[in-house]
Amino acid sequence: xxxxxxxxxxxxxEIKVACQACSLNEICLPVGIDDEDMERLDAIIDRKRPLxxxxxxxxxGDRFRALYAVRSxxxxxxxxxxDGQEQVMGFHLPGELVGLDAIANDSHPLAARALETTSVCExxxxxxxxxxxxxxxxxxxILRVMSQEIRDDEQSMLTLGQRSAEERLAAFLISLSNRxxxxxxxxxxxxxxxxxxxxxxxxxxxxxxxxxxxxxxQNEGLLKVERRHVELLDRERLCRFSSANCYPDASSRAES
Amino acid sequence: xxxxxxxxxxxxxEIKVACQACSLNEICLPVGIDDEDMERLDAIIDRKRPLxxxxxxxxxGDRFRALYAVRSxxxxxxxxxxDGQEQVMGFHLPGELVGLDAIANDSHPLAARALETTSVCExxxxxxxxxxxxxxxxxxxILRVMSQEIRDDEQSMLTLGQRSAEERLAAFLISLSNRxxxxxxxxxxxxxxxxxxxxxxxxxxxxxxxxxxxxxxQNEGLLKVERRHVELLDRERLCRFSSANCYPDASSRAES
DNA sequence: CGATGACTTGACTGCTGTCAACGTGCGTGG
DNA sequence: CCACGCACGTTGACAGCAGTCAAGTCATCG
Numbered sequence: 055x056x057x058x059x060x061x062x063x064x065x066x067x068e069i070k071v072a073c074q075a076c077s078l079n080e081i082c083l084p085v086g087i088d089d090e091d092m093e094r095l096d097a098i099i100d101r102k103r104p105l106x107x108x109x110x111x112x113x114x115g116d117r118f119r120a121l122y123a124v125r126s127x128x129x130x131x132x133x134x135x136x137d138g139q140e141q142v143m144g145f146h147l148p149g150e151l152v153g154l155d156a157i158a159n160d161s162h163p164l165a166a167r168a169l170e171t172t173s174v175c176e177x178x179x180x181x182x183x184x185x186x187x188x189x190x191x192x193x194x195x196i197l198r199v200m201s202q203e204i205r206d207d208e209q210s211m212l213t214l215g216q217r218s219a220e221e222r223l224a225a226f227l228i229s230l231s232n233r234x235x236x237x238x239x240x241x242x243x244x245x246x247x248x249x250x251x252x253x254x255x256x257x258x259x260x261x262x263x264x265x266x267x268x269x270x271x272q273n274e275g276l277l278k279v280e281r282r283h284v285e286l287l288d289r290e291r292l293c294r295f296s297s298a299n300c301y302p303d304a305s306s307r308a309e310s
Numbered sequence: 311x312x313x314x315x316x317x318x319x320x321x322x323x324e325i326k327v328a329c330q331a332c333s334l335n336e337i338c339l340p341v342g343i344d345d346e347d348m349e350r351l352d353a354i355i356d357r358k359r360p361l362x363x364x365x366x367x368x369x370x371g372d373r374f375r376a377l378y379a380v381r382s383x384x385x386x387x388x389x390x391x392x393d394g395q396e397q398v399m400g401f402h403l404p405g406e407l408v409g410l411d412a413i414a415n416d417s418h419p420l421a422a423r424a425l426e427t428t429s430v431c432e433x434x435x436x437x438x439x440x441x442x443x444x445x446x447x448x449x450x451x452i453l454r455v456m457s458q459e460i461r462d463d464e465q466s467m468l469t470l471g472q473r474s475a476e477e478r479l480a481a482f483l484i485s486l487s488n489r490x491x492x493x494x495x496x497x498x499x500x501x502x503x504x505x506x507x508x509x510x511x512x513x514x515x516x517x518x519x520x521x522x523x524x525x526x527x528q529n530e531g532l533l534k535v536e537r538r539h540v541e542l543l544d545r546e547r548l549c550r551f552s553s554a555n556c557y558p559d560a561s562s563r564a565e566s
Numbered sequence: 567c568g569a570t571g572a573c574t575t576g577a578c579t580g581c582t583g584t585c586a587a588c589g590t591g592c593g594t595g596g
Numbered sequence: 597c598c599a600c601g602c603a604c605g606t607t608g609a610c611a612g613c614a615g616t617c618a619a620g621t622c623a624t625c626g
Contacts, residue, residue: 133468135553141472143464155464157457164464183450190443200456201413207463208399208411208420212389214470215514216397219582250605258471260583265606297391475614506573516615521574
């Protein structure tokens, strides 16, 4: 990552640090906000103490008060069916926003739980909203982020609806890879913070199928996997397996 | 539908008519907007001439200029995979909004095509955005609508990922039923404006499977189907089949 | 009246879920 | 330090749901 223009005054640097640490740097509410506005945005953000693995950030039905940006660690969001079965709806990596689905009814339709030690930034929604009234750039950015979320969900629907087990897992791995790359992590080597069961649940597959596919992918030289650690050896081929373009995913390409 | 408070002045009535005809009446951008604001909103909306069956409202990659609200008729949105296969992503009934996924990148990621003769309202986005800067109520409403879209997509993901063919079709029919009910149409009797192929494509099923399931549902007394016309005979049981609550779908329950 | 497209139905296959047994690594406590 | 338990992961056997291929029916329209 080329260091961004950091020749700035004091308080501004503080924010840069704050939001770089939070991975919010041009990500959560990317671009289109100038430094002064960013300062005001930063002022309303509350940094909470970390969650331990298994802790809930919020539960189903909790009143909606704030959006959350993952600063470090990772979360899963899930619903619970009437028979008590968990339904994993998504995973959230550093720099990603959680809770956008709660705005509509002022209540969280999903629960969010930490997959590992995780810290988040809390963005009180009423404050964000009134701030965005004053800052058209911010308002536009929020709309963009929500639109991107809809887009990503559409992508997931496509994967879940139309793809084979093999294609789903490949697409999942490519998606993770893209999202890690985007945040400056290695796109070819990372740890899965979720269990095989979570992955299977999310992809609509039995956990045994996920396990078998990892083995198969490894035998075919596509990747190397050992417990939670994954190394993508042939990203290109894996990508073709996924029947999806490699880079459209959560990338958004940050506009023109 | 009990006629809504129509004891109002002239121009206001016009809007009521306009937006009632457009089914926008408290739906596209529901509640939270007072009459005066609604007048200003109405002023930027462009009513276009109807699309014929098969016409495109927009295509993949088209520059994003406006959101569209279905006034009458219906649309499907779809992606096209590299091998030319169509992937149906959604159906849009009167009163529903299309194009929210295009805001992020100023470009439509999906194409939208009329399933029958269809008319839409065009809502130029830049005008909507600057208007919403002046009207906090409108801004909030837009966020709600987008949030609801995310919620609905999550619901679809769940259906596609975890459910059997039977459950998917049942959920699809219940969803249609809820959406028709919400707009004042019969929730138990309606025409499918899309083909079996479209339904199957959307649900991630072969069209033959969809056909067989319709037959089975009919034999089990759940519904009566003849070509495109469907009558739900046992909505309650169909709902249980879908493994989903009956009313959460696209309802949003229009807040408290 | 024939052509066309949409839909239905049947036969067969195969992917993927289920059930079950068996590793493997890690933390806890002796 | 070692033993144990437990959660997680892997692998195998088997079965069933749903896809594919194919034939046939029905409605609409020129």
